[in-house]
Amino acid sequence: MCFACLGFLSPAGKISRRDVMLRASALGLVLPFAAPALQMARAAEQSTPAPTDPVSAIKDIIAKANSPELVAYKAFEINGTDLPWTDLGLDAMRGQQVTFLLGGRMWLSREHDLWFGPGLIFHARTRGLRPIYNPMLDTGTMTVSHDGRIEVARSAAEWANEDGALGTPEDIYKKADVKITGIALLWRGDAAVGVKSLLAHGDVGGLLKSELARIARGGKLPPGWSNLLGFGGGQEVFSQGADGEIACDITGHVSIIERPLPLPLASRPRLAWRWKIDQLPSVVAEDQAATHDYLSIGVKFEDGQDLTYVWSEYLPEGQVFRCPLPAWNAIETHMIVRSGKADLGSWKAEERDIAADYAAHIGGPAKAISKIWLLAVAPFQRRHGACRYADIKVTTGDNAVHKV
Structure with missing residues (x-):
């Protein structure tokens, strides 16, 4: 479901109604931007809190906790012009766990409040090899499948294959109006123990609490x-x-x-x-x-x-x-x-x-x-x-x- 191919993404973060309609028309897409249906949907939508950048706050918690479970961490940012994949410079061993805490949005149309949360489009892997991990939620913990560097990317259902080759043309991919900020936490042992050690010193937007609950659900x-x-x-x-x-x-x-x-x-x-x-x-x-x-x-x-x-x-x-x-x-x-x-x-x-x-x-x-x-x-x-x-x-x- 190539959501990014909807055709109304903007590298500038701002897009006119005319541009939206022209791009949509070029794809043969009828979008109900002016229709009562979408207005009804928006009116019925529950209010959603503004996205937060978790990085600086999590860094503060890490400094306070001085957790022995945390081997290393890396903050990262993924923008629209970035091509997949980005090497985090974080070396991991097979079987280790790495937790991702994410913020940001991928905008389809700012004018019409159409966007995807970061967990839906965030992906990770090790040393350029499958499997690709996608948390779907805005927190997640990946068990490392191979020794080597951890890589991250964003994709709105744009992979051509399980190896993570891009199926969307690069020029279209790079026009996305997207910014994901995040932090990768590499653990010595059980990720749940590590997350608890940080949570004892605070949280940001409930991300640590949410990830601990997700791990507990199993x-x-x-x-x-x-x-x-x-x-x-x-x-x-x-x-x-x-x-x-x-x-x-x-x-x-x-x-x-x-x-x-x-x-x-x-x-x-x-x-x-x-x-x-x-x-x-x-x-x-x-x-x-x-x-x-x-x-x-x-x-x-x-x-x-x-x-x-x-x-x-x-x-x-x-x-x-x-x-x-x-x-x-x-x-x-x-x-x-x-x-x-x-x-x-x-x-x-x-x-x-x-x-x-x-x-x-x-x-x-x-x-x-x-x-x-x-x-x-x-x-x-x-x-x-x-x-x-x-x-x-x-x-x-x-x-x-x-x-x-």
């Missing part, structure tokens, strides 16, 4: 699921319940997790699931780029296309539309399978004929499905979404059942 993805490339932190959004349910809880972030399930379309696969939506993340229709926040279950096909099934409060059941985000517009289709808010908070069962839906609404060359997706998207209106999934399965025409 979030894990449901078994068999993994994060989609470019979207880390799924373990902070999706969790496995004791009864087999998958819970989803998100506020202002993005998570897409996937599970492999290769099945030929000729086998007539049918996707069935139950879900209970407690809160939808959008207060307006989700078919416009600036309000494209939703909860969904989806299917990815071997040709790279994907089809996701959405519960919308505002769009009518049966409506089908291509993703309004550039780059994803060419590969993603959304179908409204349930509409309204009367059934929110209640378990509802769904079933879809995947091959029929693909033929009717995509019509590409795919001969098989490849993966099942769960999607939680809420970065635009920055609101809360919560739901649960249960009994996800794909049944083929010979009555073979594939539980997901």
